[in-house]
Amino acid sequence: MPIISNVAWDARLETFKGRDTAQYIESVIAVARRCAACGLPFGPGTALALAVEITEGCDTEGTVSLTFDPAVYHLQCQQPGLNVSQATDCIGDDLASVGARLVLNWGGTGQTKIPVLAYTMVPSLVFGEPGGEMTSALVSALLNHGFQMALSDSYGEIVRQAVPVGGTCACTVSGDGAIELHVDGALMHSQQLDRTDPGDAIWLEGARAGHVLVISGDNLGFTDTGLELGAAARLGTLVTGAVPVLVKADDKQSPFRGSRQAKGQDR
Numbered sequence: 001m002p003i004i005s006n007v008a009w010d011a012r013l014e015t016f017k018g019r020d021t022a023q024y025i026e027s028v029i030a031v032a033r034r035c036a037a038c039g040l041p042f043g044p045g046t047a048l049a050l051a052v053e054i055t056e057g058c059d060t061e062g063t064v065s066l067t068f069d070p071a072v073y074h075l076q077c078q079q080p081g082l083n084v085s086q087a088t089d090c091i092g093d094d095l096a097s098v099g100a101r102l103v104l105n106w107g108g109t110g111q112t113k114i115p116v117l118a119y120t121m122v123p124s125l126v127f128g129e130p131g132g133e134m135t136s137a138l139v140s141a142l143l144n145h146g147f148q149m150a151l152s153d154s155y156g157e158i159v160r161q162a163v164p165v166g167g168t169c170a171c172t173v174s175g176d177g178a179i180e181l182h183v184d185g186a187l188m189h190s191q192q193l194d195r196t197d198p199g200d201a202i203w204l205e206g207a208r209a210g211h212v213l214v215i216s217g218d219n220l221g222f223t224d225t226g227l228e229l230g231a232a233a234r235l236g237t238l239v240t241g242a243v244p245v246l247v248k249a250d251d252k253q254s255p256f257r258g259s260r261q262a263k264g265q266d267r
């Protein structure tokens, strides 16, 4: 079996990932902290194994779509593997968004606090020919609505280069702290913030000033310690945009739909 760094993987993965295989493996490993079998953390240099669950589906026009759901193990707990299955229903149904809110301190004295909403879809969904050029569904959807590709994972570069997105994108903020990102009428991501949490309160106050910086794409890593953007930047799947905020005046309860939420982070 092939090994990259200290990770054993199934050679058939290359059929699907092509020349992105090594970077894909590194992006998965970069955010893996615990063994998916025994639950213990990975020590430095530990021999690891990557197993990938691939689901194939077709959209109405017959384009092949694939979702990649990786799991990382101690090599002693599990052998590397690859399983391919056919989607039984609409492939989008099993996707969930995962995200976090961050506040970036920008500038020197009299710092501006920039509210950031970072999210991705799990598992990641791509379209195209296995082994050929694969296109991320999430990245292309966002690029089509005015988001820009980010080539650096530096927050400074990201903030400097973020441009306002198209009029089809909006982030709504409700009085109860519920935030929802809509793109072209579709709910892409939602989080429930807590107005009594100091970090959340700063985020909400910043958002009310008019815009949030949305960081999204495939291969984003959400860990206990922060947000990992390096792999997404290297793989060309990192997109950003300044999204206008719509403040909902009332305190209407906003349903919290299908999102997992990582712990909020400040930096």
Ligand SMILES: [Zn+2]
Pocket (backbone or CB within 6 Å): 035, 036, 037, 038, 039, 040, 073, 074, 077
């Ligand atoms: Zn283990």
